[in-house]
Amino acid sequence: MRIFEPHIHMFSRVTDDYEAMALAGVRALLEPAFWLGQPRRHAGTFFDYFDSLLDFEVRRAAEFGIEHFCALSLNPKEANDERLAAEVLARLPEYLRHERVLAVGEVGFDSISPAEEKALRAQVEIAASMKLPLLVHTPHRDKRRGTVRTLEIVKEMRFPPERVLVDHNTEETTPLARAAGCWAGHTVYPRTKLSAERFVNILDENGLEGMLVNSSADWGVSDALNAAKSAREMLRRGYGEDQVDKVVWENPVAFYSQSGRLRLKAAGSEVRREPGADQKKISVAARLEAS
Numbered sequence: 001m002r003i004f005e006p007h008i009h010m011f012s013r014v015t016d017d018y019e020a021m022a023l024a025g026v027r028a029l030l031e032p033a034f035w036l037g038q039p040r041r042h043a044g045t046f047f048d049y050f051d052s053l054l055d056f057e058v059r060r061a062a063e064f065g066i067e068h069f070c071a072l073s074l075n076p077k078e079a080n081d082e083r084l085a086a087e088v089l090a091r092l093p094e095y096l097r098h099e100r101v102l103a104v105g106e107v108g109f110d111s112i113s114p115a116e117e118k119a120l121r122a123q124v125e126i127a128a129s130m131k132l133p134l135l136v137h138t139p140h141r142d143k144r145r146g147t148v149r150t151l152e153i154v155k156e157m158r159f160p161p162e163r164v165l166v167d168h169n170t171e172e173t174t175p176l177a178r179a180a181g182c183w184a185g186h187t188v189y190p191r192t193k194l195s196a197e198r199f200v201n202i203l204d205e206n207g208l209e210g211m212l213v214n215s216s217a218d219w220g221v222s223d224a225l226n227a228a229k230s231a232r233e234m235l236r237r238g239y240g241e242d243q244v245d246k247v248v249w250e251n252p253v254a255f256y257s258q259s260g261r262l263r264l265k266a267a268g269s270e271v272r273r274e275p276g277a278d279q280k281k282i283s284v285a286a287r288l289e290a291s
């Protein structure tokens with residue numbers, strides 16, 4: 001099994017997690033910038049954090065044969081400190097130019113405040129001008145309202161929906177994201193929120209097209225193997241290996257390939273063409289890059 005983990009915060013994990021992920025089949029991952037727990041007071045600490053995601057984590061992952069990519073943003077929660085938000089947004093584009101950045105994210109709503117909407121709109125504009133995909137966080141409280149509002153903003157701003165990955169969906173919001181033409185991410189947690197069983201129920205209802213699963217794995221109770229465990233649950237429920245591959249590899253690779261920057265070194269990483277698709281192949285294999 002090969003896995004592209006599309007949303008995980010390795011900054012908060014130990015090397016044992018990298019080793020276990022590598023053994024479970026994780027070959028590449030995307031780490032979005034997020035809230036670090038303690039509210040930051042200085043814009044400089046954001047930029048040091050961005051540098052960690054662009055340098056130190058890349059090397060830490062490489063030790064276990066995992067390719068590390070990232071998404072950068074001002075996260076929804078800290079958008080509420082407007083002075084800090086303005087300073088971070090002013091310099092964000094220069095970090096987004098880095099070749100390992102595959103999206104702007106995670107952006108979106110936390111408490112659904114006017115300041116959060118302002119930061120979201122600013123970052124949708126940045127993503128549009130830099131032709132980068134957008135990774136959207138949906139709030140844990142009032143999820144439906146936050147998701148609907150995000151989808152309205154994306155539509156109103158004419159950002160292409162196929163370049164949007166709406167994340168942390170549940171049974172209630174997955175159909176909304178898909179109906180809007182966006183990709184739908186699902187975060188599986190050990191105790192709270194979505195379980196692997198519920199995620200596979202969502203696949204039963206909505207099909208595999210545009211569907212992704214991730215572990216998120218942050219500072220809270222979480223499990224860096226939840227994408228792999230969700231794949232195992234798919235097999236247990238009778239899905240074929242090709243179908244599992246579509247959800248844990250092809251879909252995330254296809255989404256992040258829209259950045260034009262995804263170059264996977266791993267042998268056998270080539271994206272298989274879907275039946276009926278044209279000859280346009282996302283050639284990610286063997287495009288060796290001297291990075």
Ligand SMILES: [Zn+2]
Pocket residue numbers: 007009032034106216
């Ligand atoms: Zn996250």
